[in-house]
Amino acid sequence: MKLISRLSILFFLLSPFAASANFDFNANCVKAYQSIFELKLTTAKQLIAAEKKVRPNNSIIPLLENYVDYFYLLTTESKAEFEKLEPNKANRLDQISRDDKNSPYYLYAQAEINLQWALIRSRYGAYFAASREINRANGLLKDNQKKFPSFHLNDKGLGLINVVIGALPDGFMKSALSTFGVKGDVQTGLAQLDRLAENLPKSTYEPFYEEVIFYYAYLLSDVAKSPQAYAKTMKYTARIADSSLLKSYMQAYVCARNGKSEQAIEILESRPKGSAYQPFAYLDYLLGVARLNKLDMGASSNFNQFLQHNRGVNYIKDTYLHMAWIALLKEDTTGFNHFINQVKSKGNTYAEKDKQALNEANASRPQLVLLKARLLYDGGYLNKALEVLNGSKADNFNNHKDKTEYAYRLARVNDDLGKDDAALVQYQNAINLGKGLKYYYAAKSAVLAGNVYERKKNFAKAKACFRLAIDMKGHEYENSIENEAKQALKRIEE
Template sequence: MIKRILPTVISLFIGFSSYANFDVNANCTQAYKNILSFKLKAAREQIDREKAMHPQNSFTILLDDYYDYFWMLSTESKTDYDRLKDNKSKRLDKLEDEDKSSPYYNFSLAQVNLHWALLHARFGDNSAAGFAIKRAYSQLNDNQKKFPTFLPDDIPLGMVNVALGALPDGALKSVLNLFGIKGSINTGINLLQNVTAHLPQSAYAMYYDEAVFYTTYLQTDVMNDAQAYQKMLQYTAAMDNSSLLKSYIQGYIALRTGHSAEAIRYFEKAPEGAEYQPYPYLNYLAGLARMNVSDKGAANYFNKFLQTNKGVNYIKDAYLHLAWDALLDGNIKRYTAFTQLVKTKGYTYNEKDKRALTEISDPHYQPALLQARLWFDGGLYEKALSVLKAKEADTFTTAHDKAEYHYRLGRIYEALQNDNNALSSYQQAINTGKGTSYYFAPMSALKAGNIYEQRKDSSKAISYYRMAIDFKNHQQENSIEQKAKEGLKRLKK
């Protein structure tokens, strides 16, 4: 009898112990939610309490990594990155000894790899980022095969697919190509939209905010989804108003989709207090939104960002916007001083900061073109059009200014759904900008391709996408070429 019962008892004990190794209990759930709300102090206390009460609960390893990831998002600090990056290998070593029969095993390994892949790329460590993405991608695919109903997998798997599919040529893509890793934008966005729709009614509802975080960002910045703003409003309606992440998502998506006035309101309503992790980046975003609607207080937000920011990104771009503010005020002396700070302050890990350096290498901005650009970004399309219609292309003397004039007109007409005028303006931008190193001509070819694709005129769309690719040695070359190639892929199906 004892011989028959003993194996059963042992198997039950082992099964119970293995299950407890990834115990997503109420305390862990609340800690995770606090991390995503940027309530990092409370989260830290809850994680430490869980470790003391249940030292064998391996889910705390993943929570520690989420904590570091959101800490780094808020600080952007290279010092913190150098201090914390060794945590990745330590956590992976610990997790690899845990319960392999749990869906949280590969999920946790992949999330740690993915968090650090994003951070490595943020600080220019592309080789480390490539290796981490390779591991995460493999672990997520394995987990999906073993546990096809485990919804949380679809969040990082969808995000990785979109990011890999949209990745422009460069150091990171070269590393990933060596591993034979290629993503699919359509596969990724479908995974994210599906999981975002199904999480609230599932046993994994706690992951909803994270799914919204990635889905809204990729719909806006990668997919250029015309409905991105409306979709964001629907997604975030179910999020807690006390979450700083909600305010960030709402403000960022509003800013990126031509709703700067709304973005200002979202940032103004962002929750504040000692319980929240300081997030200087929000002041930078608020400065952008205010500048896009000619709010004279914009400079105050850029200065506040520069005073409180301990990170390495957006410093050059903040000084660039302060230079623009001075130029629009007619203060050339102050404009020149800020352009010097663009050159000497900050770093070039971030694409925005790289472009800031490129921007100031050009001749002085034409205030009318700059004002039209900012109003367009703010969604003030009629005002942007009026400032350009008051000018004629012949009043500009350089190829740069002539090409930009036509390109800006094209963008405005397209936003106003006047596609015929947009196509005419884009063609003029191509004619005046070809042979230069500026992005106006190739970007106009890409935009014209988009319009013809929407019109179902495949032959013309393909022609313009190929034209965009054929332009070489210009600003934003990798990004424009990648988007044109994606357009060709869509049309060849």
């Protein structure tokens, strides 16, 4: 995103920001909007307050206020703050609904507010209420698209909805959305967002670029699990100002999720800091994860900092699990048991990582070789992970779970190193050993083997693998792995 002065000039020169008198996206509002996306929420609030004083009937104000609440809740992860702020939604929608129906912002702003609350609400398991809000947002955006086909911002929300709904595994939320008639398609949604990412910088909607990239980066990495997530995120975030803490978050997150731990550490350690920025404890947690993935025991300081400053309900169990792993790597059995008990007694299970952390705390103690290989692989240290695994063999492990995990870890490393044949052998070993166990290794191996065959253009074997993954039942991550396999089948068949 360009500098504030450039944004101010844009307001005076370009039409989309002056759609009507009471939807006045003026220079002051653009500055507030940019401050929000740099996570300078206090500055944004001051600018919004100034706007409200001068133009109290400007219906861009409630939209900007909702953005502030949205990013405040994302960065704090506080359910108590969510419950305190959620009543603001109705008042804001009420003000907007009384404004100019002939503005493209009339339906758009209402859709945005519904969509933002749905995204926050779903983090706490309130899926039915979130489904209603997504349905409402979807309808508003489609109506707006018919009325204002050249208003490109409609594609931002529609793209997000397409990807999220298209990637949902079978379950309560997907069922609820189907009841409302909301359907999604992952590839359609990604294409919508990709077009925006490419074209916004060349259009009158340039100031909305950073918001589009924020959603696009998350969807590529977390929802679609695209192999292009890292490359595209780094490409599209390059033009965003380094003063943006949100840029640091986006880049570090996608690096950590895609085996680029060294880069994630560098970004997080050099991120912008100071009282101007919204506190964001999650970044300490993320730095701890990235450091532990290179077996850096100093990661405990980052996890402790997260626990000290965190005001939210998520990632607490997962943090204690990582601290237990640090103790285990130090061969500190007493410390390991202490932190495992903390996993069981502290935090919540709203987030998938916390659910899995609790599952692992209730399972047997991880085998040290497998734990090291897992961490090194996640960090992108593939040759080190392979070295650790090659120091053992399947016969060194005493139970089917560990034997299966050994084959799975060996397959993943070989896969990422481009050793397809070696990877396929180990994926098959993991399937043979793990089929029927409650662990995810066999089913995930079937999906990943299918991906290898797909790359090799052996579509018959790829389909067989994906169908095998779908047929496996009663294991961890069953819904998400099954959905991944279904999406892969759909991709091939198209």
